[in-house]
Amino acid sequence: MDALLLSLRLALYVSAILLAGGLPLAYWLAYSNWRGKFLLEAVVALPLVLPPTVLGFYVLVAMGPRGPLGKFWQTFFGHGLAFTFAGLVLASVLYSLPFAVQPLIASFESVDRKLLDASAVLGAGRLRTFWRVILPLSIPGIVTALVLSFAHTMGEFGVVLMVGGNLAGVTRTVSIDIYDHVQSLEYAEANRMALVLLAISFAVLSVVYAVNRQVGRQIGRRLWTPWTAK
Amino acid sequence: MDPVDGEISASMLTARAKLARTREGSPPFVLDVSVEVPPGITILFGPSGAGKSTLLDCIAGLARPDEGRIVTGEEVLFDSQAGINYPPQVRRIAYVFQTLALFPHMSAEQNVSYGLNGLPPDERAARVEVILKAFRVDKLRTQKPAEISGGERQRIALARSLVTQPRVLLLDEPLTGLDAELKASIVEDLRAWNAALRIPILYVTHAREEVDALGKRVIAMDNGSVLSTGTPLEVLEAPRHRRLAQAAGFENLLSGTVVDLRVADGVMRVRLEESRCEIEVPLGYAAAGDRVRVAIRAGDILLATSQPHGLSARNVIEGKIVAMEPRGTLVRARVDCGVEFIVHVTPGAVRTLELADGSRVWLVLKTHSCHLVEE
Numbered sequence: 001m002d003a004l005l006l007s008l009r010l011a012l013y014v015s016a017i018l019l020a021g022g023l024p025l026a027y028w029l030a031y032s033n034w035r036g037k038f039l040l041e042a043v044v045a046l047p048l049v050l051p052p053t054v055l056g057f058y059v060l061v062a063m064g065p066r067g068p069l070g071k072f073w074q075t076f077f078g079h080g081l082a083f084t085f086a087g088l089v090l091a092s093v094l095y096s097l098p099f100a101v102q103p104l105i106a107s108f109e110s111v112d113r114k115l116l117d118a119s120a121v122l123g124a125g126r127l128r129t130f131w132r133v134i135l136p137l138s139i140p141g142i143v144t145a146l147v148l149s150f151a152h153t154m155g156e157f158g159v160v161l162m163v164g165g166n167l168a169g170v171t172r173t174v175s176i177d178i179y180d181h182v183q184s185l186e187y188a189e190a191n192r193m194a195l196v197l198l199a200i201s202f203a204v205l206s207v208v209y210a211v212n213r214q215v216g217r218q219i220g221r222r223l224w225t226p227w228t229a230k
Numbered sequence: 231m232d233p234v235d236g237e238i239s240a241s242m243l244t245a246r247a248k249l250a251r252t253r254e255g256s257p258p259f260v261l262d263v264s265v266e267v268p269p270g271i272t273i274l275f276g277p278s279g280a281g282k283s284t285l286l287d288c289i290a291g292l293a294r295p296d297e298g299r300i301v302t303g304e305e306v307l308f309d310s311q312a313g314i315n316y317p318p319q320v321r322r323i324a325y326v327f328q329t330l331a332l333f334p335h336m337s338a339e340q341n342v343s344y345g346l347n348g349l350p351p352d353e354r355a356a357r358v359e360v361i362l363k364a365f366r367v368d369k370l371r372t373q374k375p376a377e378i379s380g381g382e383r384q385r386i387a388l389a390r391s392l393v394t395q396p397r398v399l400l401l402d403e404p405l406t407g408l409d410a411e412l413k414a415s416i417v418e419d420l421r422a423w424n425a426a427l428r429i430p431i432l433y434v435t436h437a438r439e440e441v442d443a444l445g446k447r448v449i450a451m452d453n454g455s456v457l458s459t460g461t462p463l464e465v466l467e468a469p470r471h472r473r474l475a476q477a478a479g480f481e482n483l484l485s486g487t488v489v490d491l492r493v494a495d496g497v498m499r500v501r502l503e504e505s506r507c508e509i510e511v512p513l514g515y516a517a518a519g520d521r522v523r524v525a526i527r528a529g530d531i532l533l534a535t536s537q538p539h540g541l542s543a544r545n546v547i548e549g550k551i552v553a554m555e556p557r558g559t560l561v562r563a564r565v566d567c568g569v570e571f572i573v574h575v576t577p578g579a580v581r582t583l584e585l586a587d588g589s590r591v592w593l594v595l596k597t598h599s600c601h602l603v604e605e
Contacts, residue, residue, distance in 0.1 A: 054474050118331035120318040122345035122394060132344070136335045 002169050003177035004196060010085070010173060011153040014092045018100035018149045019142070021093075026104030027130065048098050056162025059091045083165045084219065088173075091163040092153045099148040107141025108134055140212045147208045151201055241303030243267040243398045243430040247288045247295035261285060261295075261454040267398070269428040270415075271421070273441050275466070276451035277477040282434045285451070286400045289432070291318035301376045302397045302430075322601065324391035325400045330383055332375040338362070338386050339371035345394040357393055364421055365389045381412045385419070392423060399424075399431045405440070417444060438479045441466060450474050455574055475603045481528035481572040483603070488520045497544075497597055500524060506566025510544040511600040525601045528562065528574040532594035535583050545595035547571075551587055565591060 049054055062069040069090075073081040079125040081087040111134050119129040135142075157175040164171030166180070174197055181190035191204060246264040253259070261281045265274075274282050287293035289300055291307065294315060301309040302323070307316050332341050339358060346354045362368040365385040370378055378386065385402055391399060405413045424431060433444060441462050448465040450457045452473045458465050469475040475483060486500040489508060496513045500522060509524070516522055538546060545563060549567030556562075561580050565571045571593055575585065585591070 112329075113329065114327050114329050114331040115333060117290075117292050118325070118327065118333075119320075120292070120324045120343070121321075121323065123319050123322075123347065123391070124344070125319055128347065133333060 003172050003193070006085075006169065006172065007174040007195050010088060010092060011150045013089050013099075013152040014153040015146050017089070017093050018096060019146055021025075022097075022100040022104050022145060026101050026108055027134075029101070030105045030108035044101050046097050047063075047095050052095065052156065052158025053162055055095055055152060056091065056159040059087075059094065059139055060163050063087050063090075067216045082163065083167060085170055088160060088164040088171050091159050092156060094158070095156060095159045096149040096152045099152045100145040103144040103148065104138070107138040111137050143211045144208055147204050152206045154200060155197065185201050241269070241298075241397065241430075243289070243302045243432070245285070245289050245298070245300045245518060247298035247300070248287060249284065249288060249293065249295045249298075251284075259284075259454060261288075263451065263454070263456050265432075265449055265456060265459075267430040267432050268447070269430050270424070270446070271431045271444055272447045272449060273435050273444055273462070274432055274434045274449050274451060275441055275474075275477070276436060276457075276600045277510075278436055280436075280451045281454040282451055282456075283402055286325065286402055286432065286434060289398070290323050290400060291316060291321050291327075304338055306399070306513060306566055322394070322395035322396050323398045323400060324394060326387050326391050326402065326404045328403045328406065330375075330387040330404070332383060332387055332390070334375055337372050337374060338367060338378065341375070341386060342390045345390065361389045361393045361423075363422055377461065381408055381416065383438055384408065384416060389418070395427075396429065398429055401431065401433045403434055403436070406435075406437070410439070410443070413440070414443060436477060438466070438477070451479075454602065469525060470604055472525075472603045475525040475601070479527065480525035480572075480601070480603075482524075482526040482531075484524045484526070484569055486522055486524060488516045488522055490518050490520050492518075507547055507568045509547070509595060509599050509600060511602060512598055514602040516602070523603045525603045526571075526595065528572045530596070530599035531561065531571060531573045533565075533573050533579070533583070533585075534592040534594060535589065536592060537587075537592050541588055541594060543594045543596045545593075545597065545600070547593045547595070549591055549593060551589045551591060554585065554587060561585075565593060 025044070029037065029044070060082055061067050063073070064070045065074065065080055071083050073079070073086075081090070115133055115137075116129055119133050122130065155175060156173075157179070160171065160173050160176055164173075166172050166176055172180075176192055178190050178197070180192045181187070181193065244266050247261060249261040251259045251261075259281065261284050263281070263285055265285070274285070276282055283299070284293060288295045288298070288308075295308065295310065297310045298308065299310070306312070306314050307321050307323075308314060333344065336344070340364070342362060343354050343358045346357060349357070359368070361370060365388055367382055367385045367389065370382060372387070375383055375386070375575065405416060408416070420431075433440075434597065446461060447459070448462050449459045450465045450469070452471060457471050457474055466474075466478040469478050469480065482503050486502040486509075489499040489501050491498045491513060493513065497510050498513050498516065499508050500511050501508050502524075511524055514522065530544070537548070547567045549565040549571065551563050552566045552570070553564040554561055555564075556577070559576070560574045561577055563573045563575055563585065564568060565573055573593065579585070
């Protein structure tokens with residue numbers, strides 16, 4: 001059960017960080033007119049196509065004693081970043097970035113521009129328009145972003161293995177645990193953990209659809225899930 | 231004008247704006263206008279694509295003219311030379327969009343009080359209360375826009391804009407899709423509200439009947455420029471431009487050549503294109519041989535089943551009905567006189583005169599029902 005609790009803790013941290021960082025990033029990507037925007041869009045989407053081992057490898061190198069992140073961490077906290085929980089959080093944030101940012105961008109972009117114009121002529125600055133108009137109308141997208149980053153972090157394997165290794169209670173997450181059990185031919189144990197993960201994933205997706213339906217009806221807006229997106 | 235109480239006084243909006251827009255796949259659009267909007271309702275009339283909304287966007291600060299100057303009263307909102315460009319948030323210009331843009335997640339009351347941020351809560355509530363009553367939507371305060379009927383949504387959008395005590399009100403076809411009675415009652419409430427404030431209201435429309443119902447003053451626009459300014463009668467009864475004539479509901483737009491000028495009578499004769507048909511029209515800036523266009527309302531043409539005599543009308547043209555198309559309360563007859571005329575007649579007249587396809591008829595046109603228009 002240690003592994004499950006660790007995965008849950010990791011997923012919670014990662015979702016919270018991704019929401020806090022994803023909102024301004026997605027706002028900028030949705031509304032900026034900067035010509036080089038596509039470069040940042042590509043960077044954000046990179047984890048979608050990159051093999052987790054490749055991402056994990058570079059994160060590991062960066063976190064190593066000679067990597068920039070590792071050195072920085074060493075100076076401030078007195079120990080390295082690789083094979084620690086903090087390192088795992090950082091790697092997972094990068095890995096799940098598109099799952100948080102893309103639903104947010106999609107829902108910000110689908111807010112009628114005329115509502116933003118109306119807000120402006122009524123005297124509201126950008127921040128007030130964001131809090132009072134954009135954010136409440138993007139609730140389905142925010143729920144999707146939270147749930148997807150949570151679920152995606154729960155289930156990740158390759159990046160964890162590369163960056164975190166397999167330290168019980170520190171970096172051994174559910175998926176690593178399942179892999180361990182299968183390697184040791186403990187199929188019953190593996191099945192138990194796999195079932196828990198399956199149940200959680202199903203519950204989480206049900207929440208997404210239910211909330212989208214409910215909120216979508218209330219605010220009269222198109223629903224957004226990655227599966228209905230163009 | 232009644233004397234004005236309080237701090238808000240009548241002040242003119244003047245806007246001069248030049249703006250070039252290039253969009254892929256369409257010819258470049260250039261807005262180049264100068265308008266003056268006195269207190270009260272001024273209609274901004276023109277076909278769609280004329281640049282009406284772009285001008286409104288420039289005044290509100292949502293679009294930035296390449297060059298120009300926008301002033302309300304003493305306040306300079308935009309001046310390209312002086313480098314002044316206030317953002318929409320501080321211009322105090324209210325703008326009701328065609329889509330209304332009510333916030334779908336807020337109640338009517340929350341929508342209306344949105345622009346009063348920064349006021350003490352009790353004053354906010356008091357002002358919302360007053361304006362909801364004035365626009366007769368105080369019973370809907372807790373409803374969301376989706377739960378409210380079209381006309382009431384329009385009332386709430388007006389209330390939301392006016393509650394902020396703006397300097398100017400811009401209305402971009404806010405009443406499209408409403409029936410005439412509902413429209414009239416909303417306009418009445420708007421007029422009543424503005425009776426004390428006397429702010430300039432710029433009301434955009436491309437619907438002819440709204441001009442008749444609303445306006446003492448019309449600014450006609452097309453292709454990014456102002457064609458004419460004046461009373462509806464001056465601007466729309468004798469349109470000087472082809473596209474404006476079309477928009478103002480002149481069904482007959484005929485090309486022709488000037489045959490001769492009779493300056494003493496104040497008329498000239500025009501031969502209509504590719505026909506022997508000649509009509510007498512009011513004298514215009516033209517010489518014999520010039521190509522001109524003549525606009526005639528379908529409703530200004532009389533139709534007779536035998537050749538009429540002893541009329542003051544100078545133009546009697548023989549023709550044949552080629553089609554009769556019922557259009558609601560009138561019938562649209564197409565009459566071939568060498569050129570095709572469109573004539574509106576009532577269903578009663580059709581029965582009495584036994585009009586049908588192929589009937590021989592005479593069209594009667596007063597000289598002053600024929601208007602010369604430019605391209």
